[in-house]
Amino acid sequence: MLASSVFKSSRWFLFVNESWRIATLWFAGVLLFMSFRVFFLVYFHNRITASLDVDTVLNALKTGFAFDSAASGVCFSIPFLLNCILQPLRLGHWVRVVRILTAKLFFAVAILLCITSITYITEYGSQFNYFMFEGLHDDQQAIALTAIKQYQPWGSLLSLLLLLAVAFKLCHIIDKQSNGFLERIFTNCKWKRTFLIVLIVVLFVCAIRGSFESRPATRKWSAVTHDPFLNNLVINPFRSFVYAIKDYSELQNHGLEGANPYLKNNVTIAQDVLAGLEQHTSEPLLAAPSQVFFIVMESYDSWPLQHKYASLNLTNELKSLASKGIYLDSVLPAASSTMNSLSSLLSGIPYAGVNMSLIGPQQPASKLSLFNQLEQLGYTSQFFYGGLLSWQNVGQYVLSQGADKVYSATDAGGKGSAGVWGIDDGQLFDLVAEKTQAKSFNVIMSGSYHGPFNLDLTQYDYPFKSAADYPAAIQELETQLLDPYVLGHLWYSDKMLGSFVRKMQQRYPDALFIITGDHYSRRYLHPRPNLYELTHVPLVIYGNGVKSSMLNAQKIASHMDIAPTLLNLIAPANTAFYSVGQSLFSPTAERTVFGFQTVRNNKQLWRGDLSALYEYYAVNSLDKIQLMPTQTQAFKEIDAETEQAYNQYMAQAWHLLTQGKK
Structure with missing residues (x-):
């Protein structure tokens, strides 16, 4: 058996050992997100309207695992990449420092978002979205006082502190773990070392993609059930927060001189938009x-x-x-x-x-x-x-x-x-x-x-x-x-x-x-x-x-x-x-009307990101009489013509706001 000093001096072994610690932290992050997802399913079960069987729930959890893996994997990619670069240079102590800092920051942010998401779902019925950043322009003191008085977040604050203590303790245990079992795979055989390194890299890439398949875990593929609320829980709070930033930035960062984000898929607007909006009244009623x-x-x-x-x-x-x-x-x-x-x-x-x-x-x-x-x-x-x-x-x-x-x-x-x-x-x-x-x-x-x-x-x-x-x-x-x-x-x-x-x-x-x-x-x-x-x-x-x-x-x-x-x-x-x-008072029989991320005609209603996640409702007059729905409605994708009309409407609105006076 090789002496312990041999392991400690082997750059290859130190690389494997550090990779194992990073992988353990990745798994802990995945477990954190999955635990909160299960908690959301139980705590908000009354919001689920569709009939769910075991296969449906397992499919949602499986897809959620992909998002959890990607969120955790991307965060721990920093120490892993440094491990690949610095370990051969015998600078492994820097990898350790970055790993500890990354882990503590990751768990602090992830736990805060998961805890906060409970209140956000309670108030808005969904995980984080672009709307949360509207608070930047709001009365922030009033928002804070409202949250404190209405939700009494002391239990959430206590839970936050307890989970942070557990997470930081876990980081310490992982850092001090000897991982002696890894000594069994120590080898001087170059092809075996190469195989293990390739395997580690492949697993790392799959972890940050959240999938072994050709397509990574993305929002477009998250609607795997017939229930909109359950679909919303597939993406974890960390990833939904990232999407919220992306969606908000996509709309806000164009500014007065920026490109119109709705001018896509052959959507166009007239050069003189105002001319097309001029109307005249009829006889007053x-x-x-x-x-x-x-x-x-x-x-x-x-x-x-x-x-x-x-x-x-x-x-x-x-x-x-x-x-x-x-x-x-x-x-x-x-x-x-x-x-x-x-x-x-x-x-x-x-x-x-x-x-x-x-x-x-x-x-x-x-x-x-x-x-x-x-x-x-x-x-x-x-x-x-x-x-x-x-x-x-x-x-x-x-x-x-x-x-x-x-x-x-x-x-x-x-x-x-x-x-x-x-x-x-x-x-x-x-x-x-x-x-x-x-x-x-x-x-x-x-x-x-x-x-x-x-x-x-x-x-x-x-x-x-x-x-x-x-x-x-x-x-x-x-x-x-x-x-x-x-x-x-x-x-x-x-x-x-x-x-x-x-x-x-x-x-x-x-x-x-x-x-x-x-x-x-x-x-x-x-x-x-x-x-x-x-x-x-x-x-x-x-x-x-x-x-x-x-x-x-x-x-x-x-x-x-x-x-x-x-x-x-x-x-x-x-x-x-x-x-x-x-x-x-204009005589129109059939008509389609729009609100932001909402489309309605005489018989159908859609709400959400129409290119990815959205909900559907077939207009039913009985729903105004029956206290609870008697059956689950079938989902229907929005047709291309209606989606294009929505983008045309929004493109015109964007132009009127930012360029309409020019």
Whole structure:
């Protein structure tokens, strides 16, 4: 048997020994990701809607292993490559230093992302995506306070510290392990050494590719089941974070002078985009009102207004207005976040993935600006927000789009009982009532149905103190139900809305009200909402002379249709205006509408990255009546023509935002 000193002096043996340590750390990383994936499957099992068998779950875990291997392998490729280079030069001590630092950094980042992903999935229903970086432009202090108050992350923090301690201890054990069993493969035979080295390199390459097959582990091939939520868990938090950075950078880094990312696969746009967007009004359907109130309700989505949830009485005020005016429940929001949807509604430019509130103030107002087009009709434009104007640069943005006056929480004494994001909706609507001027167009952005949900609801006689107070049919659902206290904030916001409309209508009998939600709320009564409930917002038009017979309630629409519809209601005949959308009074039977990463026609709905991962829903009117889905829908890929139309729409939006004034 060879002496121990021989092993310690053999560069080949030291290479193999160090490779084994790196491989052990790689396996520990894979085990970490796989453990969290299994935890997600158990913890969020209520979100899985498809019927799963053992083979389906195993296939998801197998594919997830490929992503775990690639994520761990890429990180540990640094010490491995240094091992290949420095070990023959007898500089192995540097390999050890880099390996220890890499391992500790990797486990620190991976554990942090896995722990954080629990809260992110709870809030947004998916792992990390581009949207998380919108927080860079948000009120970060308010976000932090909301997360602390709403989620009480002390358990997560403790778990983070415990897992870090275990991971760092593991790094120490692996570093000190003698690995004596490796001495058995020690050989002076050059061809055996060559074979082992080739085997190690091949295994390393396969580890970082995540596959022995011809194609590596990539997002495009991760949708291996029929359940969208389970497919989302196939990619681990580390890799999803990397994809989020990539997606965000792809959209944001082009800048004002960059290339249009949607101009691909034969997608083109006209040289003069604005010329193709000019429209003219027909005869007005209403006499011009003295006041127009455009109310954008925070997280006010369509599901609470469905018949199957009527017994909850959460949105009775809006239902009452809807019954007396125009009500559409098949409306796609421009985006899944407040500022991006609001930016689109006010500027008339669809959200295409780039932060509009930062780019807008750098340029003249959009030709499609709703403020400017209403001002041409003689209205003074005002904007009201219950938070601070520094949030998402909203103050500068609305001014850049032509608003005459801007009001915020500061104008109503600062903070309300919620304390984090600004004043309560009751205070906000009181501020609007105080500041309303003669013949004004007033945009109101509410905020009470937003975390951390700490309003005192007892003073408003909210009926649900616990889930036991829910109606019997709701309680019979064999699933976890949303905390009634959270739903109480929706109830409160609706209550304040109804009170405001009654007050303004009494003061201004001819006032016109347009009410919609900024985006879907991400909060649902049970954890298995269908894709319709996950994507739509309501639209209500109410006022003197507005009748439900004016529009078919089943008509599909998008946020971009609100401006031309409003103009066709009240503007003189043949008034010129610019719009990407179309008046809902236009006679169209079949139509396809778009939101960011969302496509809807009369019968089908898609959401997601249309070139890779997305969800599908066949429109079913029974889903608005049945509390729980009775069967799993078959998946259908988006057709090439519809996908091209979506890219055409987004390419045009991108051009209007970045190049539209040139």
